[in-house]
Amino acid sequence: MKPAPFEYFAPESVEEALDLLEQHGDTAKILAGGQSLGPLLNMRLASPEVLIDINRLEDIAYIRHDDGYLKIGALARQRTIERSLLIPKSWPLLYEAAPYIGHPTLRNRGTICGSLAHADPAAELPAIATALDAELHILGPEGERSARPEEFFESYMTTSLKPEELLAEVRFPPPRPRTGVAWLEVARRHGDFALVGVAAVLTLREDGTCEAARLVYTGVAPVPYDAREAAELLAGEQPDGESFDAAAEKAAELSEPGSDVHASAAYRRHLIRVLSRRALGKALERARGEGDGSP
Amino acid sequence: MDRHRKTVHLTVNGVEYEREVEVRKTLADFLRYDLGLRGTHLGCEHGVCGACTVMFNDSSARSCILYAVQADGADILTVEGLTSPEGPLHPIQEAFRKHHGLQCGFCTPGFLMPALELLVEKHGPTEKEIRNAISGNLCRCTGYAGIVEAIREADAMWERP
Ligand SMILES: Cc1cc2nc3c(=O)[nH]c(=O)nc-3n(C[C@@H](O)[C@H](O)[C@H](O)COP(=O)(O)OP(=O)(O)OC[C@H]3O[C@@H](n4cnc5c(N)ncnc54)[C@H](O)[C@@H]3O)c2cc1C
Ligand code: FES
Ligand code: FES
Numbered sequence: 335m336k337p338a339p340f341e342y343f344a345p346e347s348v349e350e351a352l353d354l355l356e357q358h359g360d361t362a363k364i365l366a367g368g369q370s371l372g373p374l375l376n377m378r379l380a381s382p383e384v385l386i387d388i389n390r391l392e393d394i395a396y397i398r399h400d401d402g403y404l405k406i407g408a409l410a411r412q413r414t415i416e417r418s419l420l421i422p423k424s425w426p427l428l429y430e431a432a433p434y435i436g437h438p439t440l441r442n443r444g445t446i447c448g449s450l451a452h453a454d455p456a457a458e459l460p461a462i463a464t465a466l467d468a469e470l471h472i473l474g475p476e477g478e479r480s481a482r483p484e485e486f487f488e489s490y491m492t493t494s495l496k497p498e499e500l501l502a503e504v505r506f507p508p509p510r511p512r513t514g515v516a517w518l519e520v521a522r523r524h525g526d527f528a529l530v531g532v533a534a535v536l537t538l539r540e541d542g543t544c545e546a547a548r549l550v551y552t553g554v555a556p557v558p559y560d561a562r563e564a565a566e567l568l569a570g571e572q573p574d575g576e577s578f579d580a581a582a583e584k585a586a587e588l589s590e591p592g593s594d595v596h597a598s599a600a601y602r603r604h605l606i607r608v609l610s611r612r613a614l615g616k617a618l619e620r621a622r623g624e625g626d627g628s629p
Numbered sequence: 630m631d632r633h634r635k636t637v638h639l640t641v642n643g644v645e646y647e648r649e650v651e652v653r654k655t656l657a658d659f660l661r662y663d664l665g666l667r668g669t670h671l672g673c674e675h676g677v678c679g680a681c682t683v684m685f686n687d688s689s690a691r692s693c694i695l696y697a698v699q700a701d702g703a704d705i706l707t708v709e710g711l712t713s714p715e716g717p718l719h720p721i722q723e724a725f726r727k728h729h730g731l732q733c734g735f736c737t738p739g740f741l742m743p744a745l746e747l748l749v750e751k752h753g754p755t756e757k758e759i760r761n762a763i764s765g766n767l768c769r770c771t772g773y774a775g776i777v778e779a780i781r782e783a784d785a786m787w788e789r790p
Contacts, residue, residue: 336655341652344698372695381716387699436765440691
């Protein structure tokens, strides 16, 4: 298999990469981990005239803790999440979901920002970024801008990135107190794209009732499905089987999953119901500090 | 030079090479056809089966979705570099042989790489860790049990550098 011919640039600095993007814009593609773009090129589902390979930009391969935020540069590989000491403690949702992204060899090269930019509707990281209210920092000819996940993910594999823009960094806000999280996913085989995956975030009040919750799903819509109406049912309630069932039911009812060769819409709805209940239960245990708190 | 070609310098199995390549050539095709290292196999050619896995600067990587130009300056290890042609098999290979970790052998070069990566990183991996490490590699013959057994034995036998 051979991709269609392309011209190849390997810029040595972010500025150079941005210049190349401005010059070639529409006809160019950024090559990050290549774990999604490579297959598309080989099968000629994509045939850009120019590839701008950002793999030499070691200075944007960072994952750092800064001002309470977790900041992840464009070239940080997915594999670094699993090896980090900081992430499991403070951003356990990312840590818990990372092993579901393909397989170890793919995560050695695949980047966190590349997964967000690619915006596969069954990918884990877009749902995680939505559930944790991440900020996406974008560089382009007009300078820097930032986007919230709900603005960034527009449709099936489509984001608000313009052809001349680089997703330079994703920032995860500081963890909140009395908060528990959980990632659960069902796929045909471990490492396959999710049929349904859910991120649950549950924050308790001092008195043990529920202050706020988030339920965000992958695999059920063109963009991460943020079931706000369902999660809001939990605010002020006792976090228990009854309130969790109500939220899970609502999330399933308001979802509009598709049917495909992998699963029917009815099965996906069933998974939303079951996984939501379980994920909320797990998040609750962690919010209460039961168990060791780690995923 | 033609804008679709570039010169690359890289090290493969300890040998330095300089070659001019078409930039759309995959690293796998480069290894097989330009360098004659046919031990790296191609199954799916789009990142799914793992047959083409090599070590790229000490990390396992699929060579069918890397382009040879990306390996400029890189250090690559393929199955041919695990041991010398006259020498004894590498302990991981020896364990695969002993435990029937292969039948047709098509997938084997690809399996050896994540096995190597795991064992360099970790002594005494659990079965779950072994299965996780090779989860991205497909084998149509063995049913995987022999492969897992082989990696377990290699862990015990191999005196790591
Ligand atoms: C067999 C297999 C199984 C997989 N399973 C999963 C899975 O279960 N879950 C999952 O989430 N993913 C999965 N993936 C995809 C995942 O491995 C990719 O790493 C990820 O989708 C893309 O990241 P990348 O760095 O490889 O990006 P690339 O492939 O390099 O790029 C993908 C797209 O994003 C653009 N892009 C990349 N970085 C930037 C940036 N910084 N700014 C602007 N645009 C950018 C590129 O131009 C391209 O269009 C799988 C892939 C394979 C081959
Ligand atoms: S040939 Fe590369 S993964 Fe199948
Ligand atoms: S031994 Fe035949 S495919 Fe694995």
